[in-house]
Amino acid sequence: MLVTREMLFPLAFYQKTKFHGSRKNYNYRIEKYLEEGKEEAQFLLTIWEGPECYDASSKEKKKTFYPFSEEGMEEIVTVLNQLSDL
Numbered sequence: 001m002l003v004t005r006e007m008l009f010p011l012a013f014y015q016k017t018k019f020h021g022s023r024k025n026y027n028y029r030i031e032k033y034l035e036e037g038k039e040e041a042q043f044l045l046t047i048w049e050g051p052e053c054y055d056a057s058s059k060e061k062k063k064t065f066y067p068f069s070e071e072g073m074e075e076i077v078t079v080l081n082q083l084s085d086l
Helices: 011-015 070-081
Strands: 019-023 026-033 042-049 062-067
Touching: 011 026, 019 070, 042 070, 062 070
Parallel strands: none
Antiparallel strands: 019 026, 026 042, 042 062
C-alpha cells in the first residue's frame, strides 16, 4: 500500500511530537527539526532497515531534511513510496 499525504497527519501534529511508521522492511521517523541559530524549522526524515524501533536499532540510519511545509511533506511521501527501491 502506498503512503498518502493524509496518512501522515497535519503539520500542526509535528509541532509537538514525532511520527513513526514503516513500509516494506524499512522503518521511518518524521519530526520537526530546528537547527541551533536558525529561525526556520525543517522536517527531519530518518529511515532505517529492519524490525527494531529507532532506539533499539543498530542499523545505519539515513537522515534527510525537507522544508517544514506541505511541499516538504509531499517530498517525504514520494521518498517513502520509493523505499522498496533502496
